[in-house]
Amino acid sequence: MSILDNLNSEQKKAASKVEGPVLILAGAGSGKTRTVTYRIAHMVKEKEISPYKILAVTFTNKAAREMRERVETLIGEDSKRVMVSTFHAFGVRLLRMYGVELGYNSNFNIYDGDDQKRLIKNIMKELVITDKSITPARIASIISRLKEDGITPEEYEKDSRGFLESYKTVSSVYKKYNSGLKNNNAMDFADIIVNTNRLMDIQKIREKVQDRYQYVMVDEYQDTNNIQYQIINKIAEKYKNICVVGDEDQSIYGFRGANIQNILDFEKDYPEAFVIKLEQNYRSTAHILEAANSIIKNNESSKGKNLWTEKNKGELIRIFESDDARHEAYLVLQEINRLKNSNRNYKDFTILYRTNAQSRAFEELFIKFNIPYKVFGGMQFYQRMEIKDIMAYLNVINNSLDSLNLLRILNVPKRKIGVKSVEKIAEFAENKGVSIFEALGRSEEIEGLSKNLKIVLSEFHSMLLNFIEESQYMPVSEIFDGVVNSIGYFSYLESLGEEAESRIENIEELRNSISEMEKNQENLTLGEYLESTALISATDKLEEEQDYVKLMTIHNSKGLEFPVVFVVGVEDEVFPGSKVEYDPTQLEEERRLCYVAITRAEEKLYMYYAKQRFVYGQMQFRTQSRFLDEIPGHLVELMNVKKIEKTPEKKSSVKSSIENFNPIRDGKSKASSSNLPYSIGEKVTHKKFGLGIVRSINDKTIEVEFSIGKKKFLTMAADKFINKV
Numbered sequence: 086m087s088i089l090d091n092l093n094s095e096q097k098k099a100a101s102k103v104e105g106p107v108l109i110l111a112g113a114g115s116g117k118t119r120t121v122t123y124r125i126a127h128m129v130k131e132k133e134i135s136p137y138k139i140l141a142v143t144f145t146n147k148a149a150r151e152m153r154e155r156v157e158t159l160i161g162e163d164s165k166r167v168m169v170s171t172f173h174a175f176g177v178r179l180l181r182m183y184g185v186e187l188g189y190n191s192n193f194n195i196y197d198g199d200d201q202k203r204l205i206k207n208i209m210k211e212l213v214i215t216d217k218s219i220t221p222a223r224i225a226s227i228i229s230r231l232k233e234d235g236i237t238p239e240e241y242e243k244d245s246r247g248f249l250e251s252y253k254t255v256s257s258v259y260k261k262y263n264s265g266l267k268n269n270n271a272m273d274f275a276d277i278i279v280n281t282n283r284l285m286d287i288q289k290i291r292e293k294v295q296d297r298y299q300y301v302m303v304d305e306y307q308d309t310n311n312i313q314y315q316i317i318n319k320i321a322e323k324y325k326n327i328c329v330v331g332d333e334d335q336s337i338y339g340f341r342g343a344n345i346q347n348i349l350d351f352e353k354d355y356p357e358a359f360v361i362k363l364e365q366n367y368r369s370t371a372h373i374l375e376a377a378n379s380i381i382k383n384n385e386s387s388k389g390k391n392l393w394t395e396k397n398k399g400e401l402i403r404i405f406e407s408d409d410a411r412h413e414a415y416l417v418l419q420e421i422n423r424l425k426n427s428n429r430n431y432k433d434f435t436i437l438y439r440t441n442a443q444s445r446a447f448e449e450l451f452i453k454f455n456i457p458y459k460v461f462g463g464m465q466f467y468q469r470m471e472i473k474d475i476m477a478y479l480n481v482i483n484n485s486l487d488s489l490n491l492l493r494i495l496n497v498p499k500r501k502i503g504v505k506s507v508e509k510i511a512e513f514a515e516n517k518g519v520s521i522f523e524a525l526g527r528s529e530e531i532e533g534l535s536k537n538l539k540i541v542l543s544e545f546h547s548m549l550l551n552f553i554e555e556s557q558y559m560p561v562s563e564i565f566d567g568v569v570n571s572i573g574y575f576s577y578l579e580s581l582g583e584e585a586e587s588r589i590e591n592i593e594e595l596r597n598s599i600s601e602m603e604k605n606q607e608n609l610t611l612g613e614y615l616e617s618t619a620l621i622s623a624t625d626k627l628e629e630e631q632d633y634v635k636l637m638t639i640h641n642s643k644g645l646e647f648p649v650v651f652v653v654g655v656e657d658e659v660f661p662g663s664k665v666e667y668d669p670t671q672l673e674e675e676r677r678l679c680y681v682a683i684t685r686a687e688e689k690l691y692m693y694y695a696k697q698r699f700v701y702g703q704m705q706f707r708t709q710s711r712f713l714d715e716i717p718g719h720l721v722e723l724m725n726v727k728k729i730e731k732t733p734e735k736k737s738s739v740k741s742s743i744e745n746f747n748p749i750r751d752g753k754s755k756a757s758s759s760n761l762p763y764s765i766g767e768k769v770t771h772k773k774f775g776l777g778i779v780r781s782i783n784d785k786t787i788e789v790e791f792s793i794g795k796k797k798f799l800t801m802a803a804d805k806f807i808n809k810v
């Protein structure tokens with residue numbers, strides 16, 4: 086009797102081959118993740134491989150935690166010694182140990198998207214940038230991308246397509262941004278990956294890591310980007326015990342630089358690789374599986390696979406037409422109520438959508454009808470003002486060089502420190518070459534501050550100093566209480582009026598989470614605590630035991646499974662999004678996303694589209710997604726679809742075929758193809774891409790160059806997207 090007896094024969098082959106390169110390539114729900122967990126258990130319990138030598142990397146914290154739990158059930162205590170982690174958490178760990186080699190202190194802080202934006206805003210202010218064509222958020226995402234592509238500020242500057250204002254903006258911010266992070270002893274998410282890779286180029290460190298992690302496994306390999314790919318390959322280079330697991334049809338992070346080619350090239354990288362394909366699906370009913378298969382086979386990039394199941398056919402896939410987003414939410418709610426009455430629980434239901442903003446209609450309705458629900462992603466707990474305030478205190482206490490967080494709390498609660506005074510403090514710090522924190526301690530020396538203010542500043546400084554000292558030996562929860570009490574944070578929240586009660590609740594909730602963590606981890610240090618929260622991702626707070634409806638984007642649902650799934654907003658220009666009209670590779674990525682959505686469902690699958698929807702504040706007419714058309718008619722049950730406008734001849738099909746697809750829909754088009762509305766060299770603006778220049782134009786497409794690159798628009802529809810300057 087072996088642990089591996091719980092696997093089918095193919096899974097077993099993959100799990101028992103623990104030496105040398107292994108590639109597990111298989112469709113959704115075929116037990117890839119299960120195979121990895123059993124493989125780990127087998128290595129530790131039956132092959133007597135030290136758990137310390139095993140590294141298993143996956144994509145989200147949630148997935149990592151689930152994998153850790155599954156391994157624990159199989160092998161108990163030993164599981165704690167296996168490194169099961171996300172790329173980021175693994176990187177942070179190495180950087181804490183070896184970051185000094187790159188010039189970081191080991192207590193560096195981690196900046197999330199919000200911190201990034203704030204830093205960028207400050208820099209823009211400092212540089213007096215008035216460019217309105219590009220937002221700090223957009224700049225942050227361009228910078229992350231540049232970092233991941235290995236492009237330095239200097240290279241970007243040289244490459245500059247000078248005349249575009251937004252290009253110059255990004256270029257000037259990028260340099261300052263990097264030095265800002267460095268001065269604050271902080272890294273953003275991209276830095277974590279990039280710097281981990283740099284560490285692996287230092288021979289003595291690489292060798293240490295290689296010898297430590299002699300067995301490497303990667304789940305969701307199709308979504309690794311180039312740098313992650315390099316990291317993994319550098320670690321595995323020496324022993325070549327590398328097992329990667331993935332599904333090219335589920336690659337959905339192309340927009341973040343994930344490279345589907347990594348998985349397809351594995352056999353080239355390791356010609357001796359042992360390749361296993363899994364074909365039995367254990368998750369979904371036959372109908373759901375057939376629908377998924379019939380959609381994905383339209384992708385040219387798909388190698389094609391034959392997933393089959395022993396499960397019964399199950400119910401048909403139900404497709405609903407609604408009038409608009411509110412009506413859509415209402416129809417979902419009706420269905421939830423109906424199923425709830427037939428012995429389902431709220432937690433069986435998951436609503437999946439393409440973009441975060443789509444959750445709002447559901448939230449409003451659920452609140453109104455008292456349906457317990459939880460949104461994953463969007464405005465998250467750790468993004469809230471009060472949470473960020475207290476976290477800023479804790480971050481400063483952990484790392485006093487963190488000026489960004491220090492500036493955030495300087496006047497929170499109000500200490501009557503005005504903008505002018507802050508400027509003087511910053512100037513002093515700059516001139517003396519010291520940190521803001523140190524400057525506060527030397528406020529006596531700062532010119533132009535009132536006597537009172539100097540007292541306030543030095544008191545503030547000694548309070549922090551005191552906490553810094555205490556944090557060396559006191560539990561995090563006590564530091565937390567100390568901070569909240571010393572600064573009178575609750576009365577401050579009350580003085581702000583609005584939402585004081587719920588804000589206080591949030592702070593209490595934060596306190597709870599610390600206690601909980603302390604219970605599980607003795608001697609939790611402040612640094613460890615901050616690290617764990619910095620890496621919290623959207624799906625982390627999914628607590629299975631509670632009964633509520635889950636709402637999340639399809640991206641967030643990766644690797645998960647749910648009994649009943651509602652995929653909403655299945656309309657052209659929402660899903661797939663409008664950009665696919667100019668770019669077939671985008672269409673394929675959206676189709677993979679659709680494949681991911683459908684294959685999350687175990688028993689019941691519902692899909693919804695609305696006839697009208699507000700987009701950028703305008704009501705627009707909609708048609709069903711082309712993806713619905715790709716599902717064979719015999720698998721679907723059309724619910725209240727009143728009329729099939731475009732293709733009455735195709736009764737079995739849900740929507741007009743792609744040939745009939747007309748991107749210009751009633752009520753939306755203004756331009757006509759006969760008079761070309763733009764000229765080459767003309768400046769235009771785009772809501773998202775900012776300022777651009779028309780590069781070429783004919784009666785089909787217009788090509789516009791933006792700072793992020795060239796984009797094509799359909800000439801007839803261009804005025805929906807771009808405006809003349």
Ligand SMILES: Nc1ncnc2c1ncn2[C@@H]1O[C@H](COP(=O)(O)OP(=O)(O)OP(=O)(O)O)[C@@H](O)[C@H]1O
Pocket residue numbers: 091092093096111112113114115116117118119120332335366367368643644645646684
């Ligand atoms: N041999 C098996 N026997 C019983 N159940 C299995 C077997 N293999 C997989 N399963 C079950 O099937 C479901 C899907 O497995 P798993 O999540 O590992 O698939 P996956 O290939 O990783 O899917 P995804 O591509 O969505 O990540 C799980 O509930 C798993 O426990």
Ligand SMILES: [Mg+2]
Pocket residue numbers: 117118119304644
């Ligand atoms: Mg999986």
